[in-house]
Amino acid sequence: MAGREQARAEAAFMRGDVGVDGGATEEKQDEAEAEKGKAREALLRGRAYLGREFLTWLLWRSESGDPLVEYENEGVKVLYMGRVVLRGVAGDVTELSAKGTLAPYSEQVKHSLDRGLLVSQARLRFTHGEKEYEATVDSEFLDVRAAKLPALMSEEEDDQLSERLFLTEQLAAMVDALVKDFLAVRAGRAWSKQVVPAMKEWMRGDEKGADALSKAARAKGREARAARG
Template identity: 30%
Template sequence: MTIASPHLDELMTLGRSKSFLGREFLTWLWYLAETMKERLRLEVAGQNVEIDLWVDDRLVLEGNAAMSHQNVMKGGDPSHSQEASASLATGKTVREMKLGLRVKDGGEYSAVLGCDDLSPRSLKLPTPEPQEGQDGEPKAVALPLADRLQATTTFVGILDALFDRFRSARVDPEWDRTVVKEMRAWIKRRQGKQGSDILH
């Protein structure tokens, strides 16, 4: 199933030839997830939504050089690991991540995003609350097809809105002096925190 999305289609075309843009976007998402102090407000399909973001249980970092070594981290909370901080400090960026997001009053989503085309894989949609079965035990309820399609459209719309925000920041002449500077400070803070964790 293909869902039309002008910015996502544009990104996929660019990403095939310039995966560095996808890497920058995914690394920026990680930075955003760790530094935002309140829910992120986005406009999706003409509606305002508020979301929380996090890096879930898969993270792959890689350098820009040809044949660069990959750091593949799975399980637990890899984005807060010492290995992740060290990889960022050496200039590696995100090649692949499992992104988690929670929509206010709309449930939780997660999907694996790769830098080459940003097509969501292994998309997990919000699940309805379990209902009590005849035996009194809670039973899982399947999301109806129409609701699954709507939820998928919502996720793609959120991803599209996130990329649009990134793109606006990326083409701003102040990108290096603002966002890049803030991201470098974030990387340094992560290193300091890891050092503190090791000492205590």
């Protein structure tokens, strides 16, 4: 027993948990930091992780160039452009940033996704009818940042302010519609059995993944048309 206690004491000393006198070191002061770390981990595996799944799923869906959802009777197309940031929770690489016009759709990004990283932040272009919007979307709270709105049609300053607010609300509503569509898929039975395998094939450059994407888009279109009667 004495030998085991001695071994535990030595291990605690080597970890820095106790000092040479056997008393606890000042590392205990970091209990609050440890709790913050746990909270960050919970957030990462909760809301933020779900946001990363959404942005990764949206990247996969957007490569076809087809409208992804309908908003106010117009299809919404999404294009990833410019810089994209990938993050993960384990492995040799836990963060990767890629820049370039079509960098998000590059083989390097897809291979990184296949190794476990997820899209954490991206610059997106939303096309709704004849209007184009751009915004950086962050996965943590799905914040929309640095938005670029369509050209204003109003000439009066007060009217321009109202129009800008209206367009900002339109952009937020389109993001919400895409998130709602993702959550419906994410909560369904097909997520683990069909969607994730198809995404993995796409990440690996397998044509089946692209075929599955096309089939999913066509099926979604049929469902939307049936719902409208």
